[in-house]
Amino acid sequence: MASIEAVNEGVAIHGSISKQAQKILTPEATAFLALLHRSFNATRKNLLQRRAIRQAELDKGVLPDFLPETKHIRENDAWKGAPPAPGLVDRRIEITGPTDRKMVVNALNSNVWTYMADFEDSSAPTWENMINGQINLYDAIRKQVDFKQGEKEYKLRTDRVLPTLIARARGWHLDEKHFTVDGEPISGSLFDFGLYFFHNAQELVNRGTGPYFYLPKMESHLEARLWNDVFNLAQDYIGMRRGTIRGTVLIETITAAFEMDEIIYELRDHSSGLNCGRWDYIFSVIKKFRQNPNFVLPDRSAVTMTVPFMDSYVRLLIKTCHRRGVHAMGGMAAQIPIKDNKEANDAAMNNVRQDKLREVRAGHDGTWVAHPALASIAAEVFNKHMPTPNQLFNRREDVHVTANDLLNMNMPGKITEEGIRKNLNIGLGYMEGWLRGIGCVPINYLMEDAATAEVSRSQLWQWCRHGVKTAEGKTVDKAYAQRLLKEQTDELASKAPKGNKYHLAAQYFSGQIVGEDYADFLTSLLYNEITSVGPAAKL
Known part of the structure; x- marks a missing residue:
């Protein structure tokens, strides 16, 4: 041996x-x-x-x-x-x-x-x-x-x-x-x-x-x-x-x-x-x-x-x-x-x-x-x-x-602007915490983790990709998604302590919600931001 x-x-x-x-x-x-x-x-x-x-x-x-x-x-x-x-x-x-x-x-x-x-x-x-x-x-x-x-x-x-x-x-x-x-x-x-x-x-x-x-x-x-x-x-x-x-x-x-x-x-x-x-x-x-x-x-x-x-x-x-x-x-x-x-x-x-x-x-x-x-x-x-x-x-x-x-998607429910904003808030909130090294984030009295952020991101991507209509009659497209993203980001950032990472989170999120690029996992997408690979240390 x-x-x-x-x-x-x-x-x-x-x-x-x-x-x-x-x-x-x-x-x-x-x-x-x-x-x-x-x-x-x-x-x-x-x-x-x-x-x-x-x-x-x-x-x-x-x-x-x-x-x-x-x-x-x-x-x-x-x-x-x-x-x-x-x-x-x-x-x-x-x-x-x-x-x-x-x-x-x-x-x-x-x-x-x-x-x-x-x-x-x-x-x-x-x-x-x-x-x-x-x-x-x-x-x-x-x-x-x-x-x-x-x-x-x-x-x-x-x-x-x-x-x-x-x-x-x-x-x-x-x-x-x-x-x-x-x-x-x-x-x-x-x-x-x-x-x-x-x-x-x-x-x-x-x-x-x-x-x-x-x-x-x-x-x-x-x-x-x-x-x-x-x-x-x-x-x-x-x-x-x-x-x-x-x-x-x-x-x-x-x-x-x-x-x-x-x-x-x-x-x-x-x-x-x-x-x-x-x-x-x-x-x-x-x-x-x-x-x-x-x-x-x-x-x-x-x-x-x-x-x-x-x-x-x-x-x-x-x-x-x-x-x-x-x-x-x-x-x-x-x-x-x-x-x-x-x-x-x-x-x-x-x-x-x-x-x-x-x-x-x-x-x-x-x-x-x-x-x-x-x-x-x-x-x-x-x-x-x-x-x-x-x-x-x-x-x-x-x-x-x-x-x-297992593949039966029949269910009641609508796609609403409120649902879009909730997904944006959850995705941004989780990613902002993650970028600060925190892996579970309380949002609206729920403990959100990577899985719930992924649901939010993927739903937004899917709705944009297929151009769905909201219950209010609005077509979900790239411009609409990015406008709401900016509104939610600015609101969250303004209420958060100085030095928060909401705008950095939004930079990554923006490319993931418009029905175009789709990272395999948000955690893989963000990993380099919290990784500081230095020179090899002696064992």
Whole structure:
């Protein structure tokens, strides 16, 4: 076996390495990252190229369908996913959020069952955010995360077992430009996974859980196969039993919805189920069919979980998961308490309650919240209607979902100027925060992340591309979109503190909403603005 020094030949770090970061970026850890990159990056790039080929087919009007070549997997009742791992039997309430130290402490102190620590959609991937997130989770796992901010102390609770930790790595499409191997940036996925796994896997097992992950943005079962290969190599490398890692896959692309069985099958011994990533899923539907006038959606507020294509997606996910013995997790409640308006707050919290009631009755085994105050509402609903640790026994054999059901865009709703302005505000608000290194932004008492900004951007692009008419009778074209963009930008910038980045956000947004250029992801489009790649630091 090659020495650590030999493996690290060709590895370069182009970001600052603080004293704290040195305990994460050890020679042994960077050698592991280099191994992951050299083993899997070529496959990753091939899979990303397959995405581009698939998009070209969709642009020509070829609609997705269940794969004929994997029909034998879907029709075979004999195979199952792994039984729930320690700490993942009951996941009824999961809180999600970025990995800054304050969030880590507050999330682990919340009355929830698990905490999804997010390196992805709610984190802006500055070098400092990514490295500090790894440090914070390393410390939290060892219960060394307490700190003081001003006069306030943040300490982990000691009166109960803390929620099970699940880390979400970045998607396959994102690079980590501050860490290169043989002159090439490492995948953000492999960087996030590799550092977290290498330092914490055995410690987590020793403490009674394990290295658990959420896997985002996948578009096919072949991308799940790549994750499974990564898991196997990682476990073999440190001498850990295969199957110790568990991954929950977010079904947040329309193409993945046609391959749910296959995705669980690829991960089998490492599978801990699927999750309804609702906002990214809506984004994916618009994105993938953006050239097709039959898929133009109304205002975002009209695209609820009860419209046909969303309801079909949920029912198929639950049936698929429970048939295979793995968890079917519900979606995000993004509401934030409205402290200065009791009536509005009561209405918002009632919406959360109704959403969670719909999920538990449908058969979900748990759900997401973005704020600790929502945990008690969600728990009250799930505790009442799910007295067991999960609902894996609820097979939903009454469900029969076809390809047409998943693609059924029939729904009430209009496209309005108010809806356009809301999309502009959400997109600008999120991008402005992201450009300042903040990955989740409260807007109108909702916690917006990259997924909701993507819905806003893609809807605007789609409406312009197809020249739709608003309910007020106005044709949505380039001039109209850019006029409203300028109005909203000027208004937001005038109310924000000096030095805000609204006009910079608008420069990027302007090219993305007029039905012409379309970046694959906003996060990829903006990445260089928050990336400061310096000269290589010595390891």
